[in-house]
Amino acid sequence: MESQAHVTGDGYFMSGGKVVPFDLLIGKAMPDNRESELTRLTNLLTATTYFSEFLNLKKGDVLVVLADRLLDVRVIAAIRGVARARGIEPIVLTHHTSQVPEMPDWVKPLIEQATVVISTWFCSVIDPFNVAMRKRGQRWIKITFFRDFDLLYTPQARFPFELVGELAKATAKLYPRERPFDLKFSDSRGTDFRIGFTARMSEKLMSTNRWRxxxxxxxxxxxxxxxxxxxxxxxxxxxCVDTPDQVVDMTGTVYPQWAVGFPEPFREKIGVRFDKDEIVEVTGESANAAILRDMLMGGKLIELGCGFNPKAPRHQIYPAGSNAVGALHFGIDLVKPSDYIRKTMPDWEEPPIHMDLVTFDSTVHAGDTPLMVDGVLEASHDPVVRAAAAAYGDPVELLDRWVE
Known part of the structure; x- marks a missing residue:
């Protein structure tokens, strides 16, 4: 007796004389990614070891922690535990918000005594007092991305920070030196944006610790x-600038795919046009375009962040991302506080005078040299980076297997 042939259709196949929908089979050819308790413990110890090494606290350090009321108290306990192992009892100051715009005068005497500051406060990076303290040698650690202790159980926490450094150094090698060049951005939506770098701007940027x-x-x-x-x-x-009023040469239009504080990616192609260091136009007809137009006009690009951790969730852009390798966030300082931000994110870790626009698929050239292509960081393919990753495991798994 001949068996009857059955033709496989879209979304199902025949199995033992039965029609089996694909929906019932999703994932059955893939490994089970659930962690056992033993694996979870192993992973936690890996992450906590890196955490302790990252803080690099030393006997004799004076540690001040600038916290806020929404910070997971277990994070403070973890910091205190690492500190006590070095004979340090940290001073913890808890503000009612992380949106501290400038260092309060009453805090400054405590900061002046510190050798290390761990902070959630927004003013950490830009306040002139804090900048001056770092010039005197004070070490600062911002924990915007460590507000919940359970993050220590995630792949991004146990990704070796040495490899983040190797990816940064390999990218730094691609920047032209000792001559001006354009940092150019493009994508499939039509982004055409450039930042004119002078040799001095490049030298100053590349001298910062993370670029090294x-x-x-x-x-x-x-x-x-x-x-x-x-x-x-x-x-x-x-x-990059020598004076606060310096105008940086940047022109063109960026079409972001998403922004912090918006429930879903943009369905409309919204254009954000820069001219001479300032946003001069926001195109689009949707409600989101109108919100961004009211928010962004006259704003300045203060940072263009790039993810360098392949295990950071690629499409998690709150609170200030994405920080996945090759994703970009355009950090804009606004002319005035945004009512939209105040309504939708009243407890955001950034103040309502800042907005992050995000792209996942940018192609970026430094002069004629690509830094990333279609959202993939070129440094990921660097032989030095691959060799460094091999010391920790499989380079393909570590560098190329992203977390969604």
């Missing part, structure tokens, strides 16, 4: 991010 591959809090005067996901900014106004 120093991701942890190892150097006097460092400014580091924990979790170690936020790599160095591919453009950052602070290091």
């Amino acid at each position: 591959g120093v991701i942890s809090a190892d150097e006097p005067g460092c400014y580091s991010h924990y979790l170690p996901t936020h790599g160095p900014n591919i453009y950052e106004r602070g290091p």
Whole structure:
């Protein structure tokens, strides 16, 4: 007796004389990714070891923690535990918000005594007092991305921060030196945007600790991010300018795919046009375009952040991302506080005078040299980076297997 042939249709196939829908079979050819309790413990110890090494606290350090009321108290306990192992009892100041715009005068005497500051406060990076303290050698660690202790159980926390540094150094090698060049951005939506770099701007930017591959809090005067996901900014106004009123040569239009505080990616192609350091036009007809137009006009690009951790969730853009390797966030300082931000994110870790626009698929050239293509960081293919990853495991799994 001959068996009857059955033709496989869309969304099902025949199995033992039965029609089996694909929906019932999703994932059955893939490994089970659930962690056992033993694996979870192993992973936690890996992450906590990196955490302790990252903080790099030393006997004799004076540690001040600038916290806020919404910070997971287990995070403070974890910091205190690492500190006590070095004979340090941290001073913890808890503000009612992380949106502290400038360092309060009453805090400054405590900060002046510190050798290390761990902070959630927004003013950490830009306040002139804090900048001056780092110039004196004070080490700063920003924990915007470590507000919940359970993050220590995630792949991004146990990704070796040494490899984040290797990815940064390999990217730094691609920047032209000792000559002007354009940092150029494009994508399939029609983005055509450029930032004119002078040799001095490039030199100043590349001299910062993260661009030199120093991701942890190892150097006097460092400014580091924990979790170690936020790599160095591919453009950052602070290091690039000599005076606050300096106009940076940037022109063109960016079409972001999403922005912090918006429930879903943009369905409309919304254009954000820059001219001479300032946003001069926001195109689009949708409600989101109108919100961004009211928010962004006259704003300035203060940082262009790039993710350097392949295990940072690629499409998680709250609170200030994405920080996945090759994703970009355009950090804009606004002319006035945004009512939209105040309504939708009253407890955001950034104040309502800042907005992050996000792209996942940008192609970026420094002069004629690609830094990333279609949202993939060129440094991921660098032989030095691959060799460094091999010391920790499979380079393909570590560098190329992203977390959604």
